[in-house]
Amino acid sequence: MEFKRGDIFCTKNPSIWLGKPISIVQKLRTPTSTGDMTHAGLLIDPVTTFESLLRVKRQNFYDAYEGTHVLVGRFTSMTPEAFSKGWNIVKEYDGKIYPFTRLLMFMFLPISVKYMRISWWISLGLLSDVVCSELLGLFSKYAEVSMYKRMGKYINGFEQFRGLMPAHLASRIRNWDSIEVIWDGILTR
Numbered sequence: 140m141e142f143k144r145g146d147i148f149c150t151k152n153p154s155i156w157l158g159k160p161i162s163i164v165q166k167l168r169t170p171t172s173t174g175d176m177t178h179a180g181l182l183i184d185p186v187t188t189f190e191s192l193l194r195v196k197r198q199n200f201y202d203a204y205e206g207t208h209v210l211v212g213r214f215t216s217m218t219p220e221a222f223s224k225g226w227n228i229v230k231e232y233d234g235k236i237y238p239f240t241r242l243l244m245f246m247f248l249p250i251s252v253k254y255m256r257i258s259w260w261i262s263l264g265l266l267s268d269v270v271c272s273e274l275l276g277l278f279s280k281y282a283e284v285s286m287y288k289r290m291g292k293y294i295n296g297f298e299q300f301r302g303l304m305p306a307h308l309a310s311r312i313r314n315w316d317s318i319e320v321i322w323d324g325i326l327t328r
Contacts, residue, residue, distance in 0.1 A: 140322050142185045142200070145217040145225075145282070147275050147318075149176040149210045149309040176210065176309040179272040183226065191271040195232040204326045211322040212312030214284035225282030229274055235267035269301070272308045276300025284317070 180190030188200050214221075269277055279297035296315065297303075312318050 140211075142182050142211060142321065143213065143217075144182060144184050144219075145222040145284075146182040146211050146213050146321060147179065147279070147308070147312065148182065148188075148200075148204075148212070149179045149272075149305050149312065150204055150207055151175060151177055175208070176305045179275045179305045179308050181229070181275055181278055182211075189229065189233075191232070191235075191237055191267060191269070191274050193237050195235045195237075195267055195274070197233075201326065201328050205328060207326055208324065209322060209326040210309055210312055210320070212318040213321045214279070214282070215317055215319055216284045217282070221282040221284050225278035225280075225284075228281045229278045232267050232269070232274060238267045238270060270304075272303045272305045273300050275308055276303040 178190070178192075180188045182200060183189045183197065186200050187197050188203065189195070189197050267274070276297045277300050280295060280300050283295055296311070296317065312320060313323075
């Protein structure tokens, strides 16, 4: 399978420190979620990811996730221009530290994650203000690639990206017409 720049993916978070808490929060906040998709990332070329782990960073997709169940989606309206619009926004997060305070907000004050950037203010900008799936939502919002029809007009499906969890993103990949499933299985080279 040839992946492309702008493809998005969900998988199980490879970190014990992040994966388990994310799974617990998702199960509490999204009861219909199986909790198996606890991480999300962006492909910036066919083999390089951009994702929020302990830091927002790039890594080789296959080295990181080969042998792991991965769900990859492709926006049907992705163009080089759309990718550039989204990328120009999210690349500013490169090197930022994972916002652990946001994970606590997801658990105890779920409405606050949609409106507050507390981790950014507390850390004076050193921590990211988005978790992995919100980073993908932010990319998608500015790339303007996910539209759906609501009440007779087309709406950007990621306009409200704060509060987006990996389980929500996996559901969108599988169910939205504007996203095509490219891969859903164990990743192999």
